[in-house]
Amino acid sequence: MPDNDALIAELLDADVVGSLQGHAGGPSFPASDEGLEAQFFSSAHRFFRDWLDDKGGSKEGAAPCVVILSRAIAQDMKRLSAKKFWYFASTADADIEGKIFVASYDLKVVAEVPFSTCGHQNALGEALVKLGLDSSAHCLLRGDRAEMYLCPAGLNGGSTRLYVRPSSAVQLDAPAIDFQLWEFHRTFTQTPSGILLPWKGKADDRITIENAELRISLMLGFFLRIAVGQDNVTVEDQTPHGRVDVKISRHAMKDELGPTALECKVLRTRASAGKTARNVPADEMIKHASDGVQQAIEYRKDLKGKLAYLCCFDARDTDEDQPDIVMLAAANDVTLRRYYMYSSASAHRAAEAAAAGAGLKLSGAAG
Structure with a gap:
């Protein structure tokens, strides 16, 4: 028989246990439980860095775009009436400015969400709210500044700005x-x-x-x-x-x-x-x-x-x-x-x- 006193001693007070509960009574987990954000951000960073390389750096006047992490890309494409974006590659042919995309964590499947083109980042934020995507993990790509914003908790959490440097042969000690x-x-x-x-x-x-x-x-x-x-x-x-x-x-x-x-x-x-x-x-x-x-x-x-x-x-x-x-x-x-x-x-x-x-x-x- 297990030592009940020892088991009880390991349990914390009700306030601690209660803080683990969601509003519905189950565990409350952050959006990133699967750990997919790291792979998603990495894939998006590589794409955006190559996109900037293709243009020789930041592009003056370029409208920002948003790429949203989808954990069920086929269902999200259907729900949002999103159209698959073929050949989502970092070339001059990639027309991404002012648009909203949903994507798999590795960016192998990317789809454009139908919405009017957004000329600035606040307009993109408002569009995400209207589409019900404001809580989704996403990144904002600003081609005019070579900046990438990481938003793991959507618009309602913190965001971190990264300057995207050109490809280089940096070595570490x-x-x-x-x-x-x-x-x-x-x-x-x-x-x-x-x-x-x-x-x-x-x-x-x-x-x-x-x-x-x-x-x-x-x-x-x-x-x-x-x-x-x-x-x-x-x-x-x-x-x-x-x-x-x-x-x-x-x-x-x-x-x-x-x-x-x-x-x-x-x-x-x-x-x-x-x-x-x-x-x-x-x-x-x-x-x-x-x-x-x-x-x-x-x-x-x-x-x-x-x-x-x-x-x-x-x-x-x-x-x-x-x-x-x-x-x-x-x-x-x-x-x-x-x-x-x-x-x-x-x-x-x-x-x-x-x-x-x-x-x-x-x-x-x-x-």
Whole structure:
């Protein structure tokens, strides 16, 4: 028989469990549970970058367009009377200005939604509201400025602007990787309004979204592809010792550093399954991070590279290092980076001010 007292002790108070409930009484999940946004944004970024390359950069006077992620493209095309957009390729023939598209996550199927051409982004927003698409994950492409806006929660959530650079042969070294990782954390996971929308329920309860590690690695792969090119970053790359969360190819690395492996782990004080939540023992998280160090070691051997990273995205109650993991990583020449996930923007600002006052930096901060 299970120890009922032990089981009950793992359950959190009713307020915490209640924050996991939707208005209808079931679990309330963000729109990005499947992790498709990362692949969708990556595909859209590649298309738009190539579109800009074809035109030699930004195009003066170009009207913006919106591409909406569809999880059921055939049904959405029928529901919206959308017409399939054949040969959605990044050439001069791609007439995208002022239009609204629905697309599969990989942009292999794209359809134009019938609506009058919109000359500016506010008109596109109003059109999405009228079409009932304002809550859909989408990206706004501004060809006149070479800018891409990521909107994972539709118009009602935050958006992030990215400048889309031309194709280039950027190469990374260790400091450059640190910079990219820190920028990713600042943009995607540092606060509740980050692109990843990292918290499930109330941020103060510090329970992360479903499949947080996979979704972080997918988004990190997307982010790094922006820097070094689509073909130089692989997510979930198969090796003899398992799947590397993120691999940067040797072509994107400086000084014969070879391929670089990045293992992503999420550290938790609490976890949930459906409508229940439990406390996570500290020892469990030490083992979890220790496994990450060992994985990074094995992946580095498999890839025959010189660098290996363990990136810990820290959702625990307390912002503190794990001394055993710090020593283990150092002993095995694994670069350990810990990125604390704050419950609010004000909590982040307070922590940053306190660190600066003590002459320190936040954990993982580059530079």
